[in-house]
């Protein structure tokens with residue numbers, strides 16, 4: 733039996749890309765999924781697909797930029813399954829642009845979703861994890877959490893922040909038997925580039941992403957981190973396409 737069997741896993745951003753692939757991977761290994769995102773039709777379809785394959789999943793429409801909605805999501809998981817074993821803070825967006833373009837709406841969205849969303853997620857699950865002295869929080873950073881490129885100053889800033897927050901979380905909570913994992917993907921096929929609002933940027937990034945790997949590659953890495961024995965913490969993984977230089 734897999735270590736993932738019967739683990740209750742909340743996934744934010746489960747409606748597409750890495751989140752969706754991870755939901756399917758973990759469901760196939762027996763996890764009880766709590767799917768969250770804003771697009772209800774996508775969540776409903778995913779739930780049905782998982783259930784049709786014999787898996788267990790519930791969903792709740794959730795905007796990660798709302799602390800209240802994140803608390804309600806954690807409560808929903810606790811009410812339904814009685815515990816939260818894993819939170820995967822995966823929701824994110826990447827509307828890259830140059831600083832001089834002053835895309836303040838895009839900056840704010842990235843800060844709200846990529847940083848505050850992660851913080852609200854952590855805050856929502858920590859009380860029950862601390863009480864049970866058991867839990868695992870997986871935060872999706874990026875290669876952009878290690879290197880900054882022109883045009884990705886804000887996105888990289890949010891992903892550096894995710895790594896800093898994750899390391900702080902690890903230092904604060906290892907004594908409560910709560911594991912912390914940073915997953916830093918390189919280029920992965922998903923809907924991520926749809927969030928780019930500057931046409932020339934989107935074209936250039938889409939071209940670069942022709943070498944991207946499947947979301948399932950990241951899903952397998954996440955499953956690997958979860959299925960370790962509880963005294964083993966995979967603290968960070970970088971997963972790139974083999975042919976990605978930086």
Ligand SMILES: NC(=O)c1ccc[n+]([C@@H]2O[C@H](COP(=O)([O-])OP(=O)(O)OC[C@H]3O[C@@H](n4cnc5c(N)ncnc54)[C@H](OP(=O)(O)O)[C@@H]3O)[C@@H](O)[C@H]2O)c1
Pocket residue numbers: 744745746747748749750751768769770771772774794795796797822823824825826845872873874875916917918919920921922923924925
């Ligand atoms: N693809 C890559 O190359 C790559 C590389 C490194 C890191 N990442 C990171 O991987 C994570 C997943 O991205 P992806 O590549 O799978 O892209 P994606 O297909 O665009 O998925 C993003 C997910 O985030 C959700 N989301 C966005 N804003 C949200 C909000 N306010 N509240 C709740 N959910 C929200 C979206 O769902 P709704 O729109 O339905 O809410 C969607 O499910 C992100 O954190 C991204 O930064 C991706």
